Amino acid sequence: MSLDYVKFTPGFGKFMPKEYRDMVEHGPFGKKTTVSQVGTFKEIMEEHPMCAGCAMTLFIRLAFIALPNPEDTIMVGTAGCGRLAISQAAVPFVYGNYGDQNGVASGLSRGLRLRFGDQPKDVVVMAGDGGMADIGFSCTLHSWFRQEKFTTIMLDNEVYGNTGGQESGMTNKGQVLKMAPLGKKFEKMDMLGMAKVAGCAYVATVVPNNPRRVESVIKKAVLIAREVGPTYIQAYTSCNIEYAIPTDQVLQDCKDVENDRYQFTEYISDEAKEHLSTLYGYKEYLPKPVAAVTKG
Amino acid sequence: MYLVANIDQEICAATSCRLCTQYCPEANTIQYGTELGKDKGFKYGSAYVSVDRCKGCAQCVWVCDNMAKHKAIKMEMIDQIGDQALTENISYHEKNTTAVLASPWKS
Numbered sequence: 535m536s537l538d539y540v541k542f543t544p545g546f547g548k549f550m551p552k553e554y555r556d557m558v559e560h561g562p563f564g565k566k567t568t569v570s571q572v573g574t575f576k577e578i579m580e581e582h583p584m585c586a587g588c589a590m591t592l593f594i595r596l597a598f599i600a601l602p603n604p605e606d607t608i609m610v611g612t613a614g615c616g617r618l619a620i621s622q623a624a625v626p627f628v629y630g631n632y633g634d635q636n637g638v639a640s641g642l643s644r645g646l647r648l649r650f651g652d653q654p655k656d657v658v659v660m661a662g663d664g665g666m667a668d669i670g671f672s673c674t675l676h677s678w679f680r681q682e683k684f685t686t687i688m689l690d691n692e693v694y695g696n697t698g699g700q701e702s703g704m705t706n707k708g709q710v711l712k713m714a715p716l717g718k719k720f721e722k723m724d725m726l727g728m729a730k731v732a733g734c735a736y737v738a739t740v741v742p743n744n745p746r747r748v749e750s751v752i753k754k755a756v757l758i759a760r761e762v763g764p765t766y767i768q769a770y771t772s773c774n775i776e777y778a779i780p781t782d783q784v785l786q787d788c789k790d791v792e793n794d795r796y797q798f799t800e801y802i803s804d805e806a807k808e809h810l811s812t813l814y815g816y817k818e819y820l821p822k823p824v825a826a827v828t829k830g
Numbered sequence: 831m832y833l834v835a836n837i838d839q840e841i842c843a844a845t846s847c848r849l850c851t852q853y854c855p856e857a858n859t860i861q862y863g864t865e866l867g868k869d870k871g872f873k874y875g876s877a878y879v880s881v882d883r884c885k886g887c888a889q890c891v892w893v894c895d896n897m898a899k900h901k902a903i904k905m906e907m908i909d910q911i912g913d914q915a916l917t918e919n920i921s922y923h924e925k926n927t928t929a930v931l932a933s934p935w936k937s
């Protein structure tokens with residue numbers, strides 16, 4: 535976990551596959567690459583078996599580009615579609631049992647702090663809505679209540695995509711799915727509200743059809759989690775298979791859902807604002823100068 | 831045979847908006863060559879597709895048609911495209927990539 539591991543053993547470079555050489559020589563490690571530069575540097579995500587046109591794939595791709603220090607990051611995931619792509623990138627990936635990802639990440643981030651002190655090592659959990667809000671619910675909530683300092687990203691496709699279409703707590707009420715033929719009986723869980731109640735320092739919702747916004751929220755969430763407290767991003771990442779969305783309409787669907795019920799929201803605590811402005815130069819969070827009151 | 835995205839470089843190089851590169855779900859697939867089209871008088875280059883990575887979802891077509899409004903991308907049968915970019919022929923440079931275009935069908 536450092537720039538030291540992103541280089542060739544002397545003499546071996548020429549034997550490495552082209553994709554690997556490109557990644558070492560033209561990847562984002564040690565540089566500040568951005569979403570607007572894509573197409574000109576080698577991204578650290580490689581080929582993977584997620585479905586063609588899956589919005590979750592696009593989101594994961596953008597997330598890897600957005601990581602402030604990919605060479606100092608560990609991703610944690612669990613069963614579900616996302617791990618098929620998250621595991622195919624040049625960032626260490628820890629795969630827990632289904633649902634225990636926030637427990638694993640808690641231990642990992644504490645261990646990294648003990649080992650590396652103030653040197654930032656980022657832990658980022660990315661897992662499906664089922665893994666996070668159903669099976670992993672207690673691990674997720676408890677990590678927030680305990681104020682564990684890492685980022686949790688929910689890949690919310692509003693269904694168990696990987697196992698063929700069961701409803702999850704994040705499915706909308708009334709939704710009929712292959713394995714929920716009568717329609718879901720209760721409301722979508724308010725994980726955003728729970729994240730705030732449990733004390734997350736940063737909570738945001740995004741859809742992948744705004745790549746620069748995805749980049750911006752992930753950067754902030756990771757930087758805040760370094761010192762302030764837990765951060766949570768909930769991303770709408772439709773499952774075009776289970777929701778029968780033609781692949782060339784996936785972005786239209788993202789747009790429609792964003793306008794309908796997944797508008798961009800961002801909550802950021804005062805401590806997190808101060809942290810971003812003093813340590814990372816976020817001018818928008820500098821304290822507003824108090825306007826001089828002139829008495830007439 | 832199967833469909834992959836094919837970018838008309840003359841239409842693309844006329845504006846070079848770089849939108850589709852940000853929306854393709856697959857990494858390292860739509861590349862950007864700042865030199866492409868310069869021989870035809872275009873200034874800022876064009877996007878192109880590394881066809882061996884393209885999964886044929888046509889999201890880039892939606893982006894170019896509806897967001898960029900340039901209509902530069904069409905889905906075409908891979909054996910009908912002629913010279914194409916393949917991962918093995920792509921080189922990265924400062925702020926640019928270049929590809930030696932080759933037909934996978936001719937040896």
Ligand SMILES: Cc1ncc(C[n+]2csc(CCOP(=O)(O)OP(=O)(O)O)c2C)c(N)n1
Pocket residue numbers: 613614615616631632661662663664665666689691693694695696697702
């Ligand atoms: C303990 C346990 N129970 C069940 C499974 C089977 N399983 C694998 S993936 C999955 C569903 C994943 O759904 P979600 O977390 O929403 O992610 P998605 O695939 O939709 O991205 C299930 C139930 C498992 N791997 N482990």
Ligand code: SF4
Pocket residue numbers: 584585588589590591615691695696772773774775776
């Ligand atoms: S099953 Fe759904 S969520 Fe999973 S990869 Fe396919 S489209 Fe994406």
Ligand code: SF4
Pocket residue numbers: 837841842843845846847848849850851877893894898900901902903
């Ligand atoms: S969206 Fe269209 S015009 Fe813009 S870079 Fe892509 S192909 Fe070129």
Ligand code: SF4
Pocket residue numbers: 587834835853854855856859860879883884885886887888889890891
């Ligand atoms: S068709 Fe899909 S995978 Fe292929 S280049 Fe376009 S967006 Fe990318």
